[in-house]
Amino acid sequence: xxxxxxxxxxxxxxxxxxxxxxxxxxxxxxxxxxxxxxxxxxxxxxxxxxxxxxxxxxxxxxxxxxxxxxxxxxxxxxxxxxxxxxxxxxxxxxxxxxxxxxxxxxxxxxxxxxxxxxxxxxxxxxxxxxxxxxxxxxxxxxxxxxxxxxxxxxxxxxxxxxxxxxxxxxxxxxxxxxxxxxxxxxxxxxxxxxxxxxxxxxxxxxxxxxxxxxxxxxxxxxxxxxxxxxxxxxxxxxxxxxxxxxxxxxxxxxxxxxxxxxxxxxxxxxxxxx
Numbered sequence: 653x654x655x656x657x658x659x660x661x662x663x664x665x666x667x668x669x670x671x672x673x674x675x676x677x678x679x680x681x682x683x684x685x686x687x688x689x690x691x692x693x694x695x696x697x698x699x700x701x702x703x704x705x706x707x708x709x710x711x712x713x714x715x716x717x718x719x720x721x722x723x724x725x726x727x728x729x730x731x732x733x734x735x736x737x738x739x740x741x742x743x744x745x746x747x748x749x750x751x752x753x754x755x756x757x758x759x760x761x762x763x764x765x766x767x768x769x770x771x772x773x774x775x776x777x778x779x780x781x782x783x784x785x786x787x788x789x790x791x792x793x794x795x796x797x798x799x800x801x802x803x804x805x806x807x808x809x810x811x812x813x814x815x816x817x818x819x820x821x822x823x824x825x826x827x828x829x830x831x832x833x834x835x836x837x838x839x840x841x842x843x844x845x846x847x848x849x850x851x852x853x854x855x856x857x858x859x860x861x862x863x864x865x866x867x868x869x870x871x872x873x874x875x876x877x878x879x880x881x882x883x884x885x886x887x888x889x890x891x892x893x894x895x896x897x898x899x900x901x902x903x904x905x906x907x908x909x910x911x912x913x914x915x916x917x918x919x920x921x922x923x924x925x926x
Contacts (some may be wrong), residue, residue: 658689660696662900669864673709679716680709682776683727684734691754699926704859705761705867708768709777711851713781715797717775751808758783759881762863762874768858769793769835769844770851779806782813788857795843800830804828816884820841831893835914838879854857869907869923 659672671693673680679887697705709715721727725736735742758765758780767781769789775795781787797814805811806827815823818885822841826833837849848854865873875898883891902908907923914921 653752657686658693658721662702666700667703668706668862669697669700670708671697673707676710676713678719679713680773680777681716681719682780683719683722684729687751687754690759694754694757694761697699697763697840697862701870702763703870704819704862705763705765705864706768707758707765707780708785709770711770714767714769714773714793715777715780716772717777730814732845743781747807753810755780755783761868762877764873768853768854772797775897776808778811779808779813782817783809785836788846788848788854788862789838789844790851790854791847791849793835794832795826795834795838795839796832797827797829798830798832800828810908814843851877861900867920869911869921870925871902871905871907871923872911875902 654731657675658873659674661669671690673682675681675683675686678780679926680686719727721735722734725734725738727734735746737743737746764786765784767784767787769781769787770793771779771790772794774794776797778795778797797810799806799810799832806814809829812825814913815828818826818841822843822889825842826841827849833841835844846857848857874896879891879895883894906926907921910924911921
């Protein structure tokens, strides 16, 4: 396996970890090897106290989507681990137990995850970005869920996550046409949080967000993220009860007590994750 196909980089303070897709010769097209490496990176980061995770590609491309050689069974498989995805039951099993679980791990992390998007963000690469908590891009970025152009549908959360994020009307616009659109239109369609004109502006926007996220309590952020994701579309009474249960536990932690006292004393809290 190519150990450099996915790079994991920490900042000096170990508060921000970046996962960089690095299969540049193939435009960061996601094959089985990259998916395994990406999942390994997520599992590695989950065991650290990093505060924010950034997923990105290069300055020219985020990801061209799934590697079509992988999808159509033409990829070399010396270990015999890739099933024949042209057999419906094999495909369904592989998707439900392998690919879906990898992207769901992004949502289950109690750390905010940011997609930093330059260049092309297509198909499965777009679906990867949709699994993140925040999406920031250049105005020159190009988005497309192009699966319908091949007479398939987005199947790694694209139809579900995009509809939750952008609404039915915008989801149908993007998915049924399979058309390409730039960063400015992505912002208009509610696909991204912010859009930048230059690389420096993009870095500045992301720094502004990471600074705010790092200042906030990690336990509070992690459980608030779970509440938002898990209660969306559920009964309001269920959500209110779960909010209360989680807050009642957080009120017993040193971080919450210390955070409240720091707020009163106008000092900076020290988070202990407990």
